Amino acid sequence: MAREATLPLALAGDAAARRPGVVRRAWLVARRRPAAAAGAAVVLLYVGMALGAPWIAPFDPVRTDWSQIRKAPSRAHPFGTDDLGRDGFSRVVWGARISMQAGVFSILLAIVIGVPIGLVAGYYRGGLDQLIMRLTDAWLAFPFLILAIGLVTILGPSLTNATIAIGLGATPTYIRLTRGLVLATSAEDYVQSARALGAGDVRLMGRHILPNIVSAIVVQATVAIPTAIIAEAVLSFLGLGVQPPAPSWGTMLNTAQQFLEQAPWMAYWPGLAIFVLALSFNLAGDGLRDVLDPRG
Amino acid sequence: MTLLVISLIVFVGVRMIPGDPARVLAGTDADAAGLEEIREKYGLNEPWPVQYGRWLALAVRGDLGESIRTRQPVRQTVAAKLPITIELACLALLVAIGIAIPAGILAAVRRNTLWDVLASGVSLCGVSVPNFWLGIMLILLVSVRLGWLPASGFVPIADDPLGNVKRMLMPALVLGAGLAAVLMRQTRNAMIEVLSADYVRTARAKGLAQPAVVLRHALRNGLIPVVTILGLQMGALMSGAVVTEQIFVIPGFGRLIVEAVFTRDYPVVQGVVLITASAYVLINLLVDVSYTVLNPRIRIRGTADGA
Numbered sequence: 001m002a003r004e005a006t007l008p009l010a011l012a013g014d015a016a017a018r019r020p021g022v023v024r025r026a027w028l029v030a031r032r033r034p035a036a037a038a039g040a041a042v043v044l045l046y047v048g049m050a051l052g053a054p055w056i057a058p059f060d061p062v063r064t065d066w067s068q069i070r071k072a073p074s075r076a077h078p079f080g081t082d083d084l085g086r087d088g089f090s091r092v093v094w095g096a097r098i099s100m101q102a103g104v105f106s107i108l109l110a111i112v113i114g115v116p117i118g119l120v121a122g123y124y125r126g127g128l129d130q131l132i133m134r135l136t137d138a139w140l141a142f143p144f145l146i147l148a149i150g151l152v153t154i155l156g157p158s159l160t161n162a163t164i165a166i167g168l169g170a171t172p173t174y175i176r177l178t179r180g181l182v183l184a185t186s187a188e189d190y191v192q193s194a195r196a197l198g199a200g201d202v203r204l205m206g207r208h209i210l211p212n213i214v215s216a217i218v219v220q221a222t223v224a225i226p227t228a229i230i231a232e233a234v235l236s237f238l239g240l241g242v243q244p245p246a247p248s249w250g251t252m253l254n255t256a257q258q259f260l261e262q263a264p265w266m267a268y269w270p271g272l273a274i275f276v277l278a279l280s281f282n283l284a285g286d287g288l289r290d291v292l293d294p295r296g
Numbered sequence: 297m298t299l300l301v302i303s304l305i306v307f308v309g310v311r312m313i314p315g316d317p318a319r320v321l322a323g324t325d326a327d328a329a330g331l332e333e334i335r336e337k338y339g340l341n342e343p344w345p346v347q348y349g350r351w352l353a354l355a356v357r358g359d360l361g362e363s364i365r366t367r368q369p370v371r372q373t374v375a376a377k378l379p380i381t382i383e384l385a386c387l388a389l390l391v392a393i394g395i396a397i398p399a400g401i402l403a404a405v406r407r408n409t410l411w412d413v414l415a416s417g418v419s420l421c422g423v424s425v426p427n428f429w430l431g432i433m434l435i436l437l438v439s440v441r442l443g444w445l446p447a448s449g450f451v452p453i454a455d456d457p458l459g460n461v462k463r464m465l466m467p468a469l470v471l472g473a474g475l476a477a478v479l480m481r482q483t484r485n486a487m488i489e490v491l492s493a494d495y496v497r498t499a500r501a502k503g504l505a506q507p508a509v510v511l512r513h514a515l516r517n518g519l520i521p522v523v524t525i526l527g528l529q530m531g532a533l534m535s536g537a538v539v540t541e542q543i544f545v546i547p548g549f550g551r552l553i554v555e556a557v558f559t560r561d562y563p564v565v566q567g568v569v570l571i572t573a574s575a576y577v578l579i580n581l582l583v584d585v586s587y588t589v590l591n592p593r594i595r596i597r598g599t600a601d602g603a
Contacts, residue, residue, distance in 0.1 A: 138301035141573045145535030146553070150306075150569060153557045230426045234539055237428050238554060257432055257543070260447075264436050271429030278424035 022291065029290045036287025042280035050096040057090035061247040070263040080265040083255060084245075091247035092269050098248045099277065102163050102232035102241075103225045109167030110224070114174025115217060119205055121175065122182025132175070139172045148231065152240040159232075159248075162241035166231045170224055177220055181213040188212075215292035222285030226278035233274050249274050302573045303355065306566055307348045351566070360567035365559050370567040373552065380450065381537050381548035384471060387464055388533065391472030392479055397522075399476075400483025404518075405510060407488060415480060422477025427536055431470040431543040438466060448545035467544045471536045475529055482525045483518065490518040520587060527583030531576055 030037035049056060065085035073080040079088030121132040142150070151165035185191060186209065194208050235241035236250025244251055249270035256266035354361065360370035403415040439447035445466060451459040490496060491514050499513045538550030545551075549568065556564035 135301065138305065140531075141302055141577050142305075142569070143531035143534040143572060143576060145538055146569055146572050149538070149553065149557055150565070153565075226424060233426050234428060234535075238539070238542060240557075253429060253432060260432070260436055261440050264440070267429075267432050267436065271426065271432065274429065275421075275425050278426070279421060282420055282424055 026291045029287050033287050033290070035283050036290075039280040039283025039285075040287065042276065043284050046096050046100065046277050046280070049093055050100040053094045053097050057087075057093040059087035059090040061086065061090045061094040062245045070259060070266070072263075073265055079269045080263065082252070082266050083259060083263070086245075086247075088266065088269055091252060092249070092273050094247040095249040095252065095270060095273065096277075098159060098242055098246065099229050099232060099274070102159065102166065103229035106163045106167035106228045106232070107170060107221050107224045109164065110170035110174050111217065111221065113167075114171040115178045118175040118178025119182055119210070122179035123186065123201070123205055123209070125183075129179070133179070136172045136175050142169075144169045144231065145234065148235055149238070149240060152235060157235075157240045157243060159242045159246070162232055162235045165235070166228050169231070170228060173224070174217070174220070177217065178213065181216055182209055185209050185212050219285065219289045219292060222281060222288050226281040226285075229281075230274060230278055299574055299577060302577070303352055303570055304348070306569045306573070307351060308344075355567075355570065360570075361563035363556075363561055363564050365556075365561045365564075370563050373564065374549070374567060374571060377547065377549045377552045380546060381541070381550060383453070384464060384467055384537055384540065384546065384548060385533055387468035388471035388475065388536075391468050392475035395472070395476040396479035397483055400480045400522075401487055401510060401515070403480070403484040404487030404491060405506075412484075415484070419477040419480045422473050422480075425473070427470050427474050428539045428543055430473060431466070431540060434466050434470060435543070448543075450546045450548075463544070463546075467540045467546060470543070471533065471540045474536060475533060478525060478529055478532075479522060482522050486518040486521045487514060490514045493517075523583055523586055527580045530579045534572055534576070 030040075063086065065081070068077070068081045068085035070083055071077060071081045071085075073088075077087050077089065079092060081087055082091070117132060121129040147169050148162070148165040151168060152161055155161040155164065191204060191208050194204060199208070232241055233248070233250035233253070236248040237254045239254065242248035242251055244255075252270040253267060256263070256270070259266055351361065360374070362369045363373055366373070399415045399419075403412040406412055435447045438444050445462050449463055451463060453460040487510075491510070493514075496509060496514050499509045504513075534550075537548065538553065540546070541548045541550035542554060549572075553565065553568045553572075555561075556568065
């Protein structure tokens, strides 16, 4: 897209005619791969649920009702109620907001930190690159959850800190990915010719290299976001993420585990919500790869 | 080099945890003099670099200090917990490989058939399902509803081998499921690539039967990327073990770290994280070495920048 913008108008029109646009390609992929389209639709549904939570949820997700403790699913409470008489359905709906926030913002953080570092490492190479990559190796040596547990312990448990921990855990992947892409792209003829024309480092990186690696980074994000969503649920489940009474799917499952025999419905829906969201993201991600990378 | 950086990160990180370990140790009714005495005893008064140097020097010799909470040597605590987690991890690995490799081969050989679609679909679900929810659902079905297996707990294998296996079966399945999903995808892709290679066609042209071609010629090379992924997935396996042990109340390494974090037991957190990270680095070194076994053509050049 960015490449077309730099072309003269007539040429750009030509290029658009020859290459189907992103929207058209998305439509073609959607028709060819209904599973991916369905995944994307479900993800959008969750986004709608997260944004519209105050209007969709019939009850206040944190309001307790002592007359409705651990009631089985009914017409008034389709997902049942929990140990404090809160409405399960409302809590699952509000939970979408927390999960989405954690998933999207943590990966954004990883991109904001990881991509520039990878860009610099891949572009300048040499000693700096070596240093960055050794540090990245050490960073990667911490299993994701162990790192997140450590960070959350240092920062204190909360949604923001869990998001930061997950984001920092995902950062090395982005450093490596970006560096690899930059190494490959720098060798391309158009980058070499731009350099020969006297383009500076910043212009080369920002104008010629970055636009060409964006799609790979976006595709990686669609793989990383469901992982981050599950990571948030895990941290909250362990008591290291979102704190009660906020309705996080992980926290809800933590409570549910204590009442498995008396109130199994408490465990069904939050987990199912995570599962369906992650599955849809993965399906949509496969489709997006085809849309953004017509060569692949 | 990598290990040194890891040890530094661990040390600095643990020191940044808010809360005073001396206070935790002394209890709420300790006076200032009591706190001071404890700080003196555990060297908490000295500057950070001194504390780090001393800790590292001891750690290299296998002495990781003693737990602030239980007063037991960290090495002893870890040594008691580690076999439990290793057993769990090995069983999970067995489950994962046992499912993933055959399923991956089947999907690759019968590409684009119902088998392939089925295997890929199950694998996609396996990647997407949060394993702690899978664990909870299994407990609900197998233990609460059917009453087939105990829901939680641990019995040492030496005391009661059958009881041990009974209690480890579900955790191993839960921990192995996610890994199986990843490995299956990888096996399928690798096998598809290998099966279209020239030497496989030659083997077929020689008139070799399908099983011989697939198992003897293709699998060996197809396994190389699978082994790489397996090494990289060890981190996920360790993370998964923490959660799995939490759900099934298994007194292993994972529960140890969660407990240590909540009680601010510095030496234990340090020791556990250091061991985990080192183990991960070493496993991946072994993975690199295993390439040469699987494929003698690969010889690692320049060993200067190893771990």
